Amino acid sequence: MLIMEREMHNLFDRFQYNSRILKGERKALDPGFVPDRLPHRESEAEKIAEILVPSLSGQRPSNIIIFGKPGVGKTSVMQFVEREANRVIDTRFSLKLKIININCGVIDNPYGILLNIGNHLLGDWEDKLPFTGWPIDKLFNVVQEKIDNFGGIVIVVMDEIDRLVKKSGDGVLYQLLRINETSSAGKLSIIGISNDLRFTDYLDPRVKSRLIEETLVFPPYNATQIYDILRDRSLFSGILDSTDDSALQLCAAIAAQDQGDARRAIDLLRISVELAEMKQLEKINDDLIYEAKKKLERDIVTETISTLPLHSKIALLSIVLLDEIKRGTKTSMGEVYDLYCKATQRIGVSSLTPRRIADIVGELTNLGLVDSVVQSFGRYGRTTMISMNYDGDKIKELLMEDDSIGMLQDVKPSQKSLTES
Ligand SMILES: Nc1ncnc2c1ncn2[C@@H]1O[C@H](COP(=O)(O)OP(=O)(O)OP(=O)(O)O)[C@@H](O)[C@H]1O
Ligand SMILES: [Mg+2]
Structure with missing residues (x-):
């Protein structure tokens, strides 16, 4: 009896590919796959x-x-x-x-x-x-x-x-x-x-x-073109019958908004197939595409943060910690630099110049991790004001995976630097 039960339930059952979704070539949804036809190219x-x-x-x-x-x-x-x-x-x-x-x-x-x-x-x-x-x-x-x-x-x-x-x-x-x-x-x-x-x-x-x-x-693809690309891939991977047309259109629209990137569209589709299989669903619908979008964003942020150089990680952590303390009010570049210097001292590395940190904040902005705007204070000049553009707790958790950053969990800005800025 026990043996039979063991045979019936396997640890991997939940992860097994659900043939109700995918009836063709799985590789057609792989990132490196080059199809025989490249619509719109x-x-x-x-x-x-x-x-x-x-x-x-x-x-x-x-x-x-x-x-x-x-x-x-x-x-x-x-x-x-x-x-x-x-x-x-x-x-x-x-x-x-x-x-x-x-x-x-x-x-x-x-x-x-x-x-x-x-x-x-x-x-x-x-x-x-x-x-x-x-x-x-x-x-x-x-x-x-x-x-x-x-x-x-x-x-x-x-x-x-x-x-x-x-x-x-x-x-x-x-x-x-x-x-x-x-x-x-x-x-x-x-x-x-x-x-x-x-x-x-x-x-x-x-x-x-x-x-x-x-x-x-090569111009970016528009939503209709990405839709055609996705339809081709769905046909080849045999998911067309189990995918709502509105879900394909949604997938195409999301990718078209994101620089007309076909890779992103195919990634979204692949992740939604994986989610459907995991949940043992029979259809890919709009909700699943939204869920795949969230998962993909999380994956991209994880990858982006883990590959940042040390000083960018310290600058980013400083922004996250200041955001926590200031509860939503924006942080000035001066405050970031001050806390960044304290943090570098703590782990025994020498600080980069304010100019380099301003460049790094610019790079973090381009990566979409933070938002920064230049604000004018009349005759007192201008400064860059920074806020989080993504879940601070999540970023902190990812940053803490780096051993040197782990030591900085409780680094705090001096009260003086906060009130002065
Ligand atoms: N016209 C198309 N038809 C079918 N699939 C396409 C088409 N264009 C792109 N793809 C698919 O989208 C993904 C990204 O395409 P590709 O790698 O060629 O982009 P790229 O322009 O080289 O991007 P990068 O600049 O990031 O290297 C690949 O999986 C590719 O097969
Ligand atoms: Mg390329």
């Missing part, structure tokens, strides 16, 4: 293909920079174009064309970039290049030699190229772009993708003029 894919066409007859295609806010399909469209191009390459043996994809969010240093390109150009019989230790010039010379030996066109797709430039400067781009001027046999083109529209400000004019031969901007 057909013209962008065609435009890239058009620019790359000369490479099919041995000509170097123009370098391209692709811009667009997060989640507007840049990576997916590029992967789709690469897939299509590789299908052509696979059928035309005489075609000397190689496409190398590098995620500069992961590989953000010159050595890594050159190593990646070099390793893609090795013959089957050759050993991989050493992943560390060579002087960069030696590595570059080997890469240039490999490109020449290949004697065709190498297209290097650099996704999140802004991360490389911000982390390591544009030296390696300069070297790569100059290959076409110094090599005779092989040619190289770069396709750079970035969601930071200002990243080209960081480029040396010599790099900028060579790199930006063609520019493509």
Whole structure:
């Protein structure tokens, strides 16, 4: 009897996938999934293909920079174009064309970039290049030699190229772009993708003029477009029958308001499927989408806070603690700085300047964790007034997970600093 009961009830039952909701491919709701069809990005894919066409007859295609806010399909469209191009390459043996994809969010240093390109150009019989230790010039010379030996066109797709430039400067781009001027046999083109529209400000004019031969901007999606994307994904993952149309529309509307980000829409849908399965529901309705929205926001805040640098965490904690004491009235930058200094002293690190803390508060505002406005006090000047934009208790709890911050639980502002400001 006991055995039977054990067989009937399993600890994991509650978490088991409820087939009443999902009848197709679960992977269609995965963050990294690239579908065969990308609705509303057909013209962008065609435009890239058009620019790359000369490479099919041995000509170097123009370098391209692709811009667009997060989640507007840049990576997916590029992967789709690469897939299509590789299908052509696979059928035309005489075609000397190689496409190398590098995620500069992961590989953000010159050595890594050159190593990646070099390793893609090795013959089957050759050993991989050493992943560390060579002087960069030696590595570059080997890469240039490999490109020449290949004697065709190498297209290097650099996704999140802004991360490389911000982390390591544009030296390696300069070297790569100059290959076409110094090599005779092989040619190289770069396709750079970035969601930071200002990243080209960081480029040396010599790099900028060579790199930006063609520019493509992906606009944000509107609600109707996101709805179409979601419908496609629902169809493929087999949740369409168990999803209210109004829920899909709501999901699309929320994501459209949030910068037209398709990733956010798909995340919302995936989380609502998971919630439905957990609760053993048969339908995905509007309420579930709202619940998924709350969960997603909580997840994003958790991730954002855990990855903040120490001084940003201390500044944020100071704002939370002051908000607690002042019960809703705004906090001045002076008060924040004062408490921040007390906190840094307590844990034995030196304080940053008021200017840097003002920058940090600006960053926390951009992340949506706090609100700040500049308030004028007539002839007494102006100051930034700060308030919480999210549940203070929750933020404090997340900050306390950092051991150094845990020591600051009871740090208090001096009465003097509060009354003076
Ligand atoms: N037109 C589309 N059709 C179907 N799915 C799409 C479309 N556009 C984006 N997606 C999906 O949305 C998610 C985000 O897209 P993608 O990663 O391509 O965005 P991105 O522009 O590269 O964003 P980021 O700047 O953050 O890297 C992916 O899961 C992708 O499959
Ligand atoms: Mg991307």
